[in-house]
Amino acid sequence: MLGALGGKHVIVAGAGLAGLSAARELERRGATVTLVEARARVGGRVWTLRDGFAAGQHAEAGADLIEGEQTHLRRLARDLGLKTVRILRDSFGFYGPDAKGRRRIHAMSGGLAMVGARIGGLVGDFKLAEQRWDSAIAARLARRSVAEWLDGIHAPLEMKAALRGFRGFFLADPEDLSLIALVEQFASDGTPGRGEILRIRDGNDRLPAEVVRRLRGRVLMRTVLRRIRQTERSVTASIEDDSGRVTEIDGDAIVVAIPASTARHVVFEPSLPEPQQSAIARLRYGPATRLLLQFERRFWKKRGRPLAFGTDLPIGALWDGNEQQARTPGILTFLAGGNASRETRQVLAAEGEAGIVRRLTWLGRPSTLLASKTIVWDDDPWVGGGYAYFDPGFDPLCRAWLARPAGRIVFAGEHTSVRWQGYMNGAIESGLRAAAEADALVASQ
Template identity: 30%
Template structure:
């Protein structure tokens, strides 16, 4: 069978995944969505599957926080949205009997907090001096800035930028050599305009426009999943994003071994071996194949000296970067801000402030403070208590009354999560050089997860699920 493509994976998934030939046992490293889906499909085919999960829960970076909040409140620490274009996610949600509802990220009362002033997106021109806009930007809304500096230029790149199947042309690969910020500056955007547009570049919200690949960004902004064009077709998983992982995990039952961090992967001509920690002891399992779904950021801590990986794979594992984000959740006794569905982009260390519970009943609310980039790295170095106190201090000038109404808080610093070590991939300049090596199988070892997607952007449940089907196709090939 030839190497799977984005088109052939979709076609195979819709027509029926082929049976495995010569594979009777598989070890899956990681119980995120990619690992769970792969294990689920292999189990249905009668393959003996063992899933090794380092954490105590399934889902990986789909993580719904239900504690320590009161009144049944919950908040998403990781993945949040699904669209009608997320074919694989929608399939598994339907199969598991899980519904969707409108996303909290659309139809918000979005605004800016700049120099202590609240500014609606359609009124930025009235605050041009305060913001530092160029003279020829003063008549533009933020939507107009995106049209001028993003949409119009991307349309000139040619139809290939928005094709359903990703196939980068030489012209697009040229963009992979430059950063998002440089491209925007070359198009004439002021620093103020870039700051106003940045909150809409959802996949690039690692606060790293200086290093993020302009190719990956242009692809995302030209597609149907772009936040700048988000509409009612954006959804969230009913009951919490982790409901899908929980449902898949329940189908697998005792095949998932929790709190079993992998420390070594090896292979020879006969089998693959995975060594892991089991209550303070080392255990090794052998199987015909291994499917590695753990992020490369965490794989850097696994011994791969006997895994027979190519130099290109080792280089990709070392080079692939993940975005730094810290998400702080503050429970408030009541809604004390005027916005119906609060969402603010700020010029403080807390880049985004939003009501994380706009549709949940009861008087209490959870306010999320979202930090990215170097500010997130700084907050990650704080203790959990310091992090909450820091976010609350930053929030008070933005939402006066925050201290008075604060009840409790918690946070997730993704850089500190030992088995994730980052929030989602940040495709930097030169990312196209890594993509083939990232997803390529190596003998008996296969690689899945959002970072192995055909697309140059990660951070998607759909890409994670797609990658699991690609791996099954690789394994079924004679």
């Protein structure tokens, strides 16, 4: 396909799924692409760990679960010849207090059905506004926290616990999460993980690795975007390599496919519009610690019980991290989001992995621990958290600015997606959208 981008040069900053998706689509549309990535690897928050586990097993240190309706991701995997496998067929359970305060395993659907019943009126109003974030309804929802709403409706203990457990999904505790994020989730499709759940059979990192292998343009690793200057007809990107040398690249357009937490340190000349600067500066990224524990056997596997659980415990959410591999050994993966990220690290610092294992007896008698890996996304210099979330201080009018082009600069990344914010699918979709926008901008100028 050769359109307006034929013979044009487009710079892409960021080799996560958004940037790789954009680069691939830009080349398909005829552009010459230069891809710039700060890390020593591609994939960004898609990162499969393959070393240090017994029996040659692997598990995901970052983005893991793929939902069946995430068509852009599944189509890309299929186009690249990568096989997905279905996992977690019984979806998620929840471990927390019941109505009498007794801790036990529940069906996740129970607590969330309770939430759905109580939040239904707000969801209905939000749908009447066509789920727009520029409505008076959105403004009212956005400035309240989930915790304030729970207190206002005198929510029972088990409902509060269920939403505390949702920090493994939103990466934010009820005190830190805007009510609009919860309402939007229920307005869109209710609870996550109700349909098919999949992962790429040989590791999710095969996706970025295969995309970059097929790119024709230059890929500059360990290279940081520092500045973007633009005129009516071109852009110039100042980049810094790992030796500290700064060079410039000229192009016809640039795709900024890096997290807002990184983009806020890039100098834009001329400056971005004030609302866009504010959106990028104010967007928060949820604390997230991933813990991968490999056990001699899958002691958590019981007939009639799911292989994944949300909890309101310091350990966060957990699920079988490699059920598509050999039956034994097995890897249990944890996502401690929000304050659980800090709480998990406190347990590890004070008690080691044994402290985590002691908190798993509700799953069964733990088998021998063979290996352990901890990944703290909060400390990652290129993102500073797991993925974006919206707090009560974020102006809902600013959300649209996260994805809005500025001259010959277009933006991509999971944080710019509306339907799939926080997901790999959202990153891929945003990259496709950014490539199409770059094509449209070049054609019209």
